[in-house]
Amino acid sequence: MPELPEVETTVNDLSITVINKKIIGLWSDISSFPKVRALTIKGVYRRGKNIILNLSSKKKILIHQKIAGHLLFGEWSFEDGKWISKDELLREKVNSYIHFVITLNDGKMIALSDPRKFAKMEIWDGKKLDRKMSNEIGPDPMEIDLKEFKKRITKKKSIIKTVLMDQSVISGIGNIYSDEILWDARINPYKRPKDLDIDRLFRSTKKILIKAIKLKGDSTSDYRLIDGTKGGYQKEHRVYKREGLSCLRKDGGIIERRKLGSRSLRFCPVCQK
DNA sequence: GCTGCTGTTGGCGG
């Protein structure tokens, strides 16, 4: 679920609070960490949907929240095998599936709540991680121009819905925002890249992502800000989760939902030709 | 209680 706007919000909010603090403990109930002691967090960055903590001594922590994971910031105590927070928001069910905790030298913690245990947190050699990222993850749409966007998108032969979500082409877009972007651009999700107005697609891509960042992401499902509050984009859906309802362009279209492999896509059959 | 749906990534097979 966390796509570019959610990860961007998390990274912005985290960097305000954790930069120059020291890590004094790493805990997880699903993976083991190598010994690290007293490493300082030098920076917090986003690469596509990945969160990267730059540490002193050339190490980096790579966090991917996958589908249902989200980072939180606060204080917890470990009681009877569970992490308990005094903060009411952080005790909400969606925030209670804690599988990773980074403890900082001021007693605060970064925790990852993830009911489905897909999310990962790993310590990497900085150089190795940089190489992996540049090999596997394309630029995000905010940092390239139309020419580069067009070049990358039209290289692919799959339907545009799939290409938009291909992290090696451009990074950061998942199921929700690709549905919303294609509706905004009036593009049918099954069209091939060579057949479309890429200029319009590019403008809609940036427009939707910028709007979603402004609203601090989409909390339809598990995603929360690091203090446990909700983002606002779920109130702005035009097609996502609107199957069976009238298209908001009032063109007489009823939003359709179709299967694409094991996931689903939504679109208006009238305005998305 | 059971089934189906959820959404990201990586691995597998064609």
Next chain:
DNA sequence: CCCGCCAACAGCAG
């Protein structure tokens, strides 16, 4: 190489 499919997991709606 490129593409499409599906498992990994667990909660939740119906």
